[in-house]
Amino acid sequence: MRVPFADFNPMHKMIETDIIDKFAEVYKKNQFIAGKECEAFEMEFAKYCGAKYCVGCGNGLDAIYLILKAYDIGEGDEVIVPSNTFIATALAVSYTGATPVFVEPTLEYYNIDVNRIEEKITSKTKAIIAVHLYGQPADMGEINKIAVKYRLKVIEDAAQAHGALYDGHRTGSLGDAAAFSMYPGKNLGALGDGGAVVTNDEELAEKVRHLGNYGSDYKYHHIYKGNNSRLDELQAAFLRIKLSNLDVWNDDRRRIASRYLDSMNNANIVLPQLKENTEHVFHIFAIRSKRRDELEAYLKENGIECNKHYPIPIHRQQAYKDLKFEQGALPIAEEISATQLSLPMYYGMTDEQIQKVIDVVNMF
Numbered sequence: 001m002r003v004p005f006a007d008f009n010p011m012h013k014m015i016e017t018d019i020i021d022k023f024a025e026v027y028k029k030n031q032f033i034a035g036k037e038c039e040a041f042e043m044e045f046a047k048y049c050g051a052k053y054c055v056g057c058g059n060g061l062d063a064i065y066l067i068l069k070a071y072d073i074g075e076g077d078e079v080i081v082p083s084n085t086f087i088a089t090a091l092a093v094s095y096t097g098a099t100p101v102f103v104e105p106t107l108e109y110y111n112i113d114v115n116r117i118e119e120k121i122t123s124k125t126k127a128i129i130a131v132h133l134y135g136q137p138a139d140m141g142e143i144n145k146i147a148v149k150y151r152l153k154v155i156e157d158a159a160q161a162h163g164a165l166y167d168g169h170r171t172g173s174l175g176d177a178a179a180f181s182m183y184p185g186k187n188l189g190a191l192g193d194g195g196a197v198v199t200n201d202e203e204l205a206e207k208v209r210h211l212g213n214y215g216s217d218y219k220y221h222h223i224y225k226g227n228n229s230r231l232d233e234l235q236a237a238f239l240r241i242k243l244s245n246l247d248v249w250n251d252d253r254r255r256i257a258s259r260y261l262d263s264m265n266n267a268n269i270v271l272p273q274l275k276e277n278t279e280h281v282f283h284i285f286a287i288r289s290k291r292r293d294e295l296e297a298y299l300k301e302n303g304i305e306c307n308k309h310y311p312i313p314i315h316r317q318q319a320y321k322d323l324k325f326e327q328g329a330l331p332i333a334e335e336i337s338a339t340q341l342s343l344p345m346y347y348g349m350t351d352e353q354i355q356k357v358i359d360v361v362n363m364f
């Protein structure tokens with residue numbers, strides 16, 4: 001038996017007729033941008049997150065970028081980002097002309113270490129981007145306290161955490177504004193690229209909408225040098241169907257994670273830790289091992305497909321060589337990159353598949 005890293009089929013089987021009917025409906029309406037489906041998805045997703053506004057956009061990277069631009073962050077400014085995240089978090093900052101300032105995560109939860117944020121704040125710091133890495137919310141209470149003290153904006157990068165809870169509140173409602181990705185592999189994924197900004201800040205929501213539509217407030221009237229980043233009507237229609245199933249799919253991810261956590265027992269691996277007062281949605285089930293590469297090869301030989309998130313930390317990527325970070329500069333991010341492994345995790349994994357992953361990991 002082979003166990004893939006991810007498999008869309010169980011999810012897609014469940015919604016196939018709804019998706020095809022919806023495609024036919026939108027196709028016949030001939031409105032493909034900024035129609036009723038997009039409007040409805042924005043209302044439904046804002047409500048789901050417990051926030052007032054949602055603005056669809058092209059992808060998760062744009063969602064972060066548009067929030068930063070709307071807060072007038074750019075050249076000469078600094079934005080705090082965790083040192084271990086997907087590169088998009090840092091790229092969004094760089095695209096505005098601002099500089100990403102990396103803060104190390106903790107090795108327990110993999111999210112930004114709130115005790116190391118203040119030492120990186122300068123007179124140029126404008127915002128903190130809190131990434132809810134792997135699906136577990138960052139320490140938002142502490143992050144918001146620091147932000148109030150230094151008058152910084154708090155932006156959630158919630159690309160991996162649709163539906164996750166912090167103190168009973170959903171991601172998307174935990175800072176000043178939140179960026180979501182609806183890349184197909186995310187917990188709430190479109191059938192192509194998609195993204196959204198969620199916020200309670202009406203002015204920000206409006207500005208993000210204008211910035212993502214050529215800086216236009218009404219047709220052929222341009223108040224900003226904006227770009228084009230909108231959520232397609234078809235993708236919005238598909239996302240509405242998927243959103244109505246998100247809790248079921250996230251529950252299933254948690255079921256799989258509990259089985260892994262209860263039954264994996266191998267001194268060579270470190271299992272993820274659940275943080276109090278949060279509900280993890282397990283976008284990724286991340287383990288660590290000093291013998292990571294050997295473990296990955298062993299799992300592969302036994303038909304289990306894994307992944308690494310992420311094999312090269314951002315500060316060691318060629319794209320960021322201008323920041324001149326040496327090997328060893330951010331040791332925790334480097335340690336995670338060298339030891340982290342993501343195990344199979346997707347809605348509809350069978351009991352046999354879950355058991356196989358557990359058995360093979362325990363035999364290593």
Ligand SMILES: *Cc1c(COP(=O)(O)O)cnc(C)c1O
Pocket residue numbers: 059060061062085086088089131157159160180181182183193194195
């Ligand atoms: C996927 C992801 C993004 C980027 O989203 P795209 O839709 O692929 O642009 C940003 N941040 C994190 C943490 C992500 O996982």
